[in-house]
Amino acid sequence: MAYRPHGTHLIAGARVDSSARFDSRPVSGPSHGFANGGAREVDAAVRAAEAAFLRYGQTSREQRAAFLEAIADAIEARAEDLTPTVMAETGLPQARVEGERGRTTGQLRMFAGHIRAGRHLDLRVDEALPDRTPPRPELRLCMRPLGPVAVFGASNFPLAFSTAGGDTAAALAAGCPVVVKGHPAHPATGEIVAEAIEAARTACDLPAGTFSLVQSADRAAGEALVTHPLIRAVGFTGSLAGGRALFDLCAQRAEPIPFFGELGSVNPVFVLDEALRTRGASIAREWTASLVMGTGQFCTNPGVLVLREGEAAEAFIAEAARALSQVAPQPMLTAEIAASFRKGAGELESAGGKAVHRGPSCGPREASPVLLRTQGSRFIAEPHLAEEVFGPLGLVVTVASNEEMAQVAQGLAGQLTCTLQLEPGDHAQARALVPVLERKAGRLLVNGYPTGVEVCDAMVHGGPYPASTNFGATSVGSMAIRRFLRPVCYQNMPADLLPEDAGAGAQN
Template sequence: MITGKNYIGNRLSSDGDITFKTFNPELNLENANLFVQATEQEVIKAVDLATEAFDSYKHFSGKEKAIFLRIIADEIEALGETLLQTYCSETGLPEGRAAGERGRTVFQLRSFADLVEDGSWVEASIDTGIPDRTPAPKPDLRKMNIPIGPVVVFGASNFPLAYSTAGGDTAAALAAGCPVIVKSHPMHAGTGELIASAIIKAAEKTGMPNGVFSNINSQDYNAGQQLVSHPKVKAVGFTGSIKGGRALLDIAAKREEPIPVFAEMGSINPVVVLPKALQNRGNEIANTYAGSITLGTGQFCTNPGLILGIAGEALSNFTNELGSKIKEINPTCMLHPNIHGAYEKGKQQAVNQEEVMIVAGLNTEIQVNYASQLVATVSGKTFLENTTLHHEVFGPFSIVVACQNIQELEQIIASLEGQLTGTIISDENEVADYVDLVAKMQNRVGRLIFNGVPTGVEVCPSMVHGGPYPASTDSRFTAVGINSIKRWVRPFSYQNWPNNLLPDELMDENPLQITRLINGELTK
């Protein structure tokens, strides 16, 4: 089923002469399939097709798009064990994780189908005219969200399904009425092609225009740079490193027509453990966080890489217990030798900083490409002075910071870059005494967690997965949940337009029976 070719619209294409293979980190060897990197001409063709498709696809009804999205979900499920086995062979992740991520992916697609079928997401607003108003007539104004145009989505290394080919960005953009060109991640190109085949089958079954979806293979930066630079591309979705996201943001900003880049670029996700919680249940918290730090080999953007507390016996006991629990957990495989190498380099750089002490790590020999988890500790003063320690180490690593007092802890929070999440661990009503701390945390994060762990991102309307830069490039938008559709639309107003020529969403008679804001009142 895997051809190694690109989908340029609904046609398989392999005009180039550069090839590559994916890698099985568990077995430490290359996979068999050979993938052909897209040529510049193939990239241009994909964008041209997407532009042509947009002219018709933007007019498809919510019901038509909903059918398309649901059939994509059905086709993904129909891939069965082939998809799961390919996923595992390209990531080193277990089959249970693959099945869980597939479930999340199809849930996202069906959630967006429900959203666009209902139709109220367009946020229709009508302010009826008053022709005889003095001293000047009031015009009739009607506003709704409309799709922005062809979108480029970059597959994520750590979520081959939920944040990649048919992941949240793609589902949201297709739901909005935007054709999508995916730049498939080279580490899981086989998984990407299987998902792309499901999308193409769904598009053909539902009569979608050719070019509504394309899938581009590339092992280097050329295709991605070409896509973001192309004048017909109108927006970009990216999940990955700060370096990668920032590079795309800069390319988009330098275009003759700058376009938005919605990049989610990781985080160290600060966790504050308040004094009473440390005193009363430090061992319990340590056990919970040992599991969170090592979950998925620490390869989540919400991994708790920074834990803060007030220096003293309770924090020392907690830190030692966390180290003890970390050592009891069996190491697991990382996604790729390159990611494993970057983890080892980042971890070593952190522990080599002055006054950083290793609490616990694995000293035993482990399997190739497996990660050796580690907990370190440092004083609040040193952490404040050394911004190298503020950077994410992508993997099962966390640093415990012993703050001199609550003022120093608050100063550290205020000094951090933007984060996806922040967590406060409190005993009973203890957090009520730390109003300033909560306020400072809110200024730095997109989601604030109480007595929990940051790992685990629920897909629902109230989820915010984003945060101040560099957690994301636009903190006004979420990358998860149905509200992410707002990234791929723009508001548009009709003034004094004939009722019979208006879109159904704005007609007087409201044929779609959607909720609208009419003269300041929400109504159907």
């Protein structure tokens, strides 16, 4: 029996409707009506979050860890509703949906373990020196939660980057109430996940405003959320244009707040000479597989590949085209994304990308893979060629020399990832590229592919603009919690007045 959504917001524990409505547009199955929230619903949710913070911000790490685990359990308990709903709304295949659910619950449990260990507290104690001239009082630094956090659901990860995704998990772990602005491409998915969070919240006896989901298909709701005076930080994954507009609103506030936006990236892959010579064909097949995975709808999709021109490069391109010719059209997340993909592919061609392969024509909500090629000199001269086209598109850049490859690297905008394919004979060239590439990206990979982001302590999912709006932060991995914490120093504070985490009981 397919899940039938209520179509309401979840605001501070209550199902709330709006007079305005919007209809979901699933890839398959019936459409449903949803409350279309605006400034009024956002204000109610944020005020409730602020009211909740006085208690939620003072909860123990153990209480929050138990809450995160309860959310993970509750999401698993809704698997039967969730899987078909996500598949219908997004067109993603079952294995991907189930894998993403595992990643989502895994993230929640990782943050539970992370805060239990107190590793986010960054506790620093300078002991009192009463005999010094002048005497030094005791000083303690502890990371503390910010207050209400806004999270935007992402179209391409309906679970892992949405309602109970990494941003929400990190903020709740930090001690921050969360208001999610649901993505209108998967409102029923968002509703089920919000109900799972709500079940965990009541089971853990936490304040009602700790979590809210405002459904909306209007830009106005997001604008109201990031400009609300009580919101202290924003987590966002989405397009460059939309993200930059919200970033600007955050910076223009009377009291500016941090906007942690993950925007666009083409994740270039550099295939060095020995690797090309010895593994060219297999790299071509692996790269194209990474390129079309999930219809290319990953932030870390490796859309650009750079190699030295010549016979081996031609063989590489032919093999890549052959591999892509076996890929059938696949559904995209929304009709708008499919239309953007076609438009973006056309613009790259106009800018000088020559088509090597174009998949069969397909439906308006589908995409067929596209392979383009250009020369390094053209790529360097034409910045549009380096712009992200969200979907299964690859651009091969052939360079005339190692120097031109270095120039291509030097000219890159900020990226989530840069990848080197190399063999031992390539290390000398790699040593020249690494210092350039590490300024361009949050993650450098060797002999791998950037899709499939490991959720762990050492992950960085971020990078210089436009990959993200804060190159000092990551939105995946345990360090993601740092975005929602701020340092507070307690000077000469009696033990009974210190927050529990800053006191002697805190682990360091």
